[in-house]
Amino acid sequence: MPEERLPLSFYSAYDTRTLAKKLLGCELVHESPDGLTSGIIVETEAYLQDDPACHASFNRRTMRTEPMFGAAGTVYVYLIYGMYQCFNVVSEAEGIGEAVLIRALQPTAGMELMELRRQFRPGKVPTLSSAKIALKELCRGPGKLVRAMGIERDLHNTTLLTEGNLYLRAANFEPSDIVAGPRIGINVGRELPYRYYIKDNIFVSKG
DNA sequence: ACCAAGATTCTCT
DNA sequence: GAGAATCTTGGTG
Numbered sequence: 001m002p003e004e005r006l007p008l009s010f011y012s013a014y015d016t017r018t019l020a021k022k023l024l025g026c027e028l029v030h031e032s033p034d035g036l037t038s039g040i041i042v043e044t045e046a047y048l049q050d051d052p053a054c055h056a057s058f059n060r061r062t063m064r065t066e067p068m069f070g071a072a073g074t075v076y077v078y079l080i081y082g083m084y085q086c087f088n089v090v091s092e093a094e095g096i097g098e099a100v101l102i103r104a105l106q107p108t109a110g111m112e113l114m115e116l117r118r119q120f121r122p123g124k125v126p127t128l129s130s131a132k133i134a135l136k137e138l139c140r141g142p143g144k145l146v147r148a149m150g151i152e153r154d155l156h157n158t159t160l161l162t163e164g165n166l167y168l169r170a171a172n173f174e175p176s177d178i179v180a181g182p183r184i185g186i187n188v189g190r191e192l193p194y195r196y197y198i199k200d201n202i203f204v205s206k207g
Numbered sequence: 208a209c210c211a212a213g214a215t216t217c218t219c220t
Numbered sequence: 221g222a223g224a225a226t227c228t229t230g231g232t233g
Contacts, residue, residue: 055229079226144216209232210232213227217225218224220222
């Protein structure tokens with residue numbers, strides 16, 4: 001399949017919450033030196049500028065959040081709990097600090113490489129019980145998919161739009177049933193229904 | 208300078 | 221289901 005990288009017009013066509021839904025069904029591709037991995041996005045969360053759970057809310061510009069104010073299609077990667085990282089797609093025009101968190105993928109290529117990356121992370125000794133990771137567990141959660149896809153912090157503040165080796169492909173199907181509900185793992189702003197996922201898809205992290 | 212909390216995951220019990 | 225691992229960020233003194 002040829003590279004059909006989604007252009008800026010896709011990312012800038014929608015507000016953040018609509019984009020979070022439109023990203024469902026799209027394929028995230030990473031062509032790394034170790035090999036190609038890809039997966040269909042099945043779960044996302046929107047983070048808005050008037051949303052207390054958003055790192056960049058209330059126009060708070062810091063070193064970390066600066067990329068969120070960049071152009072749509074910018075990559076925002078951050079460290080969470082000191083040991084995992086989360087991958088976000090920046091949305092909206094420059095100057096507006098909003099983004100979409102990618103929470104789960106349905107793997108489509110490079111599953112062997114995904115499993116290797118998950119098993120042999122730094123500081124972790126593989127045990128017999130962890131020797132095998134089920135297909136549906138490879139990218140089931142924001143920290144897991146970042147590891148499986150080989151997304152590192154050097155991709156922070158890069159773009160999905162041009163010559164990078166990380167990009168999105170358009171969905172080749174229309175997700176039939178999209179569910180909206182409260183976001184996972186947050187306290188402030190938990191009542192906002194900004195989490196979206198494909199109903200009954202077994203690769204979704206919860207629910 | 209110190210401290211608490213956080214968009215998580217893994218390992219037991 | 222509870223607890224740990226681990227470090228950046230932001231608030232307070």
